[in-house]
Amino acid sequence: MNNKKDIRILAYESSCDETSTAVVKNGREVESLIVATQIKSHQRFGGVVPEVASRHHIEVISQITKEALDEAKVGWKDIDAIAVTYGPGLVGALLIGVSAAKAASMATGIPLIGVDHIMGHIMAAQLKDEIEYPALALQVSGGHTEIVLLKDPIHFEIIGDIRDDAAGEAYDKIGRVMGVKYPAGKTVDNWAHKGKDTFHFPRAMMEDNDYDFSFSGLKSAFINTCHHADQIHKKLNKYDLAASFQASVIDVLAHKTIRAIKQYRPKTFIMGGGVAANHGLRERMSKEIARLPKSIQPKVILPDIKLCGDNAAMIGAAAYNLYNAGKFSDLTLNADPSLELPYADSMLK
Amino acid sequence: MKILSVSTATNHLSVALNEDKKIIVEKNEHDERNHSEHLDPLINEILVNNNLKLKDIDRFAVAIGPGSYTGLRIGITTVKMFASILKKDVVGISTLKALAASCSDQKSLIVAGIDARNDNYFAGAYIIDSAGKLVNVIPDGHYHIDTLLNAVHDYLEQSKYAKLIFIGSGFNKQEKLIKDLHVPFTYGTADQNVVHAGIIGKLALDEKAVDPDKLLPRYLRRTQAEVDWHKKTGKPFGPDSNYVEEV
Numbered sequence: 234m235n236n237k238k239d240i241r242i243l244a245y246e247s248s249c250d251e252t253s254t255a256v257v258k259n260g261r262e263v264e265s266l267i268v269a270t271q272i273k274s275h276q277r278f279g280g281v282v283p284e285v286a287s288r289h290h291i292e293v294i295s296q297i298t299k300e301a302l303d304e305a306k307v308g309w310k311d312i313d314a315i316a317v318t319y320g321p322g323l324v325g326a327l328l329i330g331v332s333a334a335k336a337a338s339m340a341t342g343i344p345l346i347g348v349d350h351i352m353g354h355i356m357a358a359q360l361k362d363e364i365e366y367p368a369l370a371l372q373v374s375g376g377h378t379e380i381v382l383l384k385d386p387i388h389f390e391i392i393g394d395i396r397d398d399a400a401g402e403a404y405d406k407i408g409r410v411m412g413v414k415y416p417a418g419k420t421v422d423n424w425a426h427k428g429k430d431t432f433h434f435p436r437a438m439m440e441d442n443d444y445d446f447s448f449s450g451l452k453s454a455f456i457n458t459c460h461h462a463d464q465i466h467k468k469l470n471k472y473d474l475a476a477s478f479q480a481s482v483i484d485v486l487a488h489k490t491i492r493a494i495k496q497y498r499p500k501t502f503i504m505g506g507g508v509a510a511n512h513g514l515r516e517r518m519s520k521e522i523a524r525l526p527k528s529i530q531p532k533v534i535l536p537d538i539k540l541c542g543d544n545a546a547m548i549g550a551a552a553y554n555l556y557n558a559g560k561f562s563d564l565t566l567n568a569d570p571s572l573e574l575p576y577a578d579s580m581l582k
Numbered sequence: 583m584k585i586l587s588v589s590t591a592t593n594h595l596s597v598a599l600n601e602d603k604k605i606i607v608e609k610n611e612h613d614e615r616n617h618s619e620h621l622d623p624l625i626n627e628i629l630v631n632n633n634l635k636l637k638d639i640d641r642f643a644v645a646i647g648p649g650s651y652t653g654l655r656i657g658i659t660t661v662k663m664f665a666s667i668l669k670k671d672v673v674g675i676s677t678l679k680a681l682a683a684s685c686s687d688q689k690s691l692i693v694a695g696i697d698a699r700n701d702n703y704f705a706g707a708y709i710i711d712s713a714g715k716l717v718n719v720i721p722d723g724h725y726h727i728d729t730l731l732n733a734v735h736d737y738l739e740q741s742k743y744a745k746l747i748f749i750g751s752g753f754n755k756q757e758k759l760i761k762d763l764h765v766p767f768t769y770g771t772a773d774q775n776v777v778h779a780g781i782i783g784k785l786a787l788d789e790k791a792v793d794p795d796k797l798l799p800r801y802l803r804r805t806q807a808e809v810d811w812h813k814k815t816g817k818p819f820g821p822d823s824n825y826v827e828e829v
C-alpha cells in the first residue's frame with residue numbers, strides 16, 4: 234500500500250453555471266476545491282442563460298487553475314492527470330473547461346481524462362466513503378432524475394430515467410410560481426420542513442413496473458392549485474404547498490428506489506446531484522433503507538451537502554477510476570452536450 | 583522571437599508559427615464547424631513538424647474578436663492557458679485589424695467586417711499611414727449596414743481617401759447600398775476575406791503583452807438577455823466580475 238504512488242488529479246467542471254477546479258488525491262481526498270458561482274448573474278434572468286454562463290466561465294478559468302494548485306500546495310509536476318467534464322451540459326459552457334484542460338495538458342505534457350458529468354455527480358460519494366460494488370445510485374438534479382446501476386467503478390447503466398421535467402427543474406418551476414428566487418430547491422426544502430402535506434398532489438407512475446419518473450403532472454397540479462386560489466382570492470399556506478410538493482416528489486423517488494434496491498441487491502446505495510442536498514430526501518432514503526431486512530441492506534453514502542452541486546472535486550474522483558482503468562482522452566476531445574450513460578438492456582424495449 | 587498564433591473567430595480555423603516578421607508556416611481549415619476538435623491537433627502538428635515544444639514559443643497571439651462568441655472562446659481559452667502555465671507573453675489582436683492587414687493599398691479606406699446577419703456587421707475601417715501602419719478610423723463595433731455606410735461616407739467627406747476596399751464576409755450582398763456611396767470600390771479576394779493567423783502573428787510583434795487572466799474576448803455586443811434585463815429594470819450592467827463569486 235505504502236509503496237504505491239499517490240495519484241493526484243487536477244479537475245475542471247464548467248458544464249452549467251459554476252466554474253470549478255479541484256485537486257483530488259487518489260480519488261478520495263479533496264486537497265483543494267475552488268467554485269466560482271454565477272448565481273447572482275443568472276438571478277437577473279430567472280434562470281441560466283447559456284451565453285452569459287460561457288462569458289463568465291472564461292473570465293475565471295486561468296485564475297482558478299492557479300488557485301486550485303496553490304490551495305493544494307502542489308505544482309504541475311505533482312499532477313498525474315488533468316480531468317474535465319465534457320458532457321452533458323451547455324455546449325458553450327462545457328467548451329471552456331474542455332479547451333482549458335486540453336491546453337493545460339498540451340502545455341504540461343500531463344495526460345487528459347474526459348469525464349461524464351453524471352458519473353462525476355455519482356462519484357461525489359467516493360469522496361465521503363469507499364464504494365463497494367455493485368452499487369446503486371439515485372441521481373437527482375436540475376437536468377436529471379435517474380436510477381443508475383454501478384457494476385464497477387467505471388461501468389454505469391441507467392435502469393430508470395425521467396420521462397419529462399427532472400426533479401430539480403420541477404422545483405425551480407414551482408418555486409417561480411411561489412415567488413422563490415432561482416435556484417429554488419433549498420428554499421422549498423426549508424419551507425417544506427415547516428408545513429404539512431395537506432394538498433395531496435398526485436404521485437405519478439408510482440405503481441408502474443419500471444423505474445422511470447415523471448413530474449410534469451405534479452407540476453401542473455401544483456400550478457393549477459395556485460392559479461385557482463388566485464382566482465378566488467384565496468391565500469394558500471406556502472409551507473404546506475412546499476411540503477405537499479416535496480412529499481409527492483420524495484414518495485415517488487423513495488418508492489421506486491427501494492424497489493430497485495430489492496431487485497438489484499447493491500452493496501452500496503449512493504445519492505448524487507443537486508437535489509441530493511435536499512434534507513427531506515436524505516432523511517427519507519436513510520429511513521427507508523434502515524427498514525429493509527438486514528440481509529439486503531446496502532451501505533448508504535450520502536455525499537457532503539457542498540459536494541452535491543456542480544463541483545470539480547467529483548470530477549476528480551470519477552477521473553481517478555478512469556485513470557486506473559487506463560481510460561485517457563486525446564487532443565480531439567470535444568464537448569458533448571447530450572452525452573448519456575448507457576441504458577441497461579432492460580431499458581431498451 | 584517565436585510567435586504561435588491562432589484564429590477561431592470565424593468558421594475558418596487558422597494557426598501559424600512566425601519567427602519575428604516571417605511566417606514560418608500557416609495552416610488553415612475552411613468551413614470548419616468543429617474548432618474544438620481540430621485546434622489542438624493542428625497546433626501540435628505545427629510544433630512537431632518544426633521540432634518545437636510549446637515552451638519554446640516566446641509569445642502567443644489570438645484573434646480577440648469580434649467574431650463567433652463560442653469560436654472566440656475556444657481560441658482565447660487555449661492561448662490564455664498556454665501563456666498562464668508557461669509564463670509566456672500573450673496578445674489579443676482585433677479580428678477586423680487582422681482582416682484589414684491583408685491589404686497594402688495606402689490610397690483606400692479599408693472596411694473590414696464579419697457578417698452578423700440581418701444586415702448587421704461586426705465591422706471597422708482602417709487606413710495604412712505613411713509609416714505603413716494600420717490605423718483604426720471607424721472603431722470596431724456592431725453596426726447596421728446603414729450606420730456603417732453612413733460612417734464610411736462621413737469619413738470619406740473629411741479625408742483624402744476616394745476609394746474603398748471591403749474585406750471579410752457578407753459585403754457583396756450590400757452592393758446596391760455600397761454603389762449609392764458613388765465611390766470606386768472593390769472586394770477583397772477569397773484569400774483576403776478570411777482571417778489569417780500568420781497576419782495575427784505579424785501584428786502581434788508590435789502589440790503590448792497582457793496578463794493572461796485578463797485576456798477576454800472582445801464580443802462588441804451584450805447578450806440579448808442582458809439587453810432585455812437592462813431595458814426592463816433600467817439597472818446598469820455593471821462589470822461582469824460583480825456577478826461571479828467564489829464560494
Ligand SMILES: [Zn+2]
Pocket residue numbers: 350354374506507542543
Ligand atoms: Zn450537475
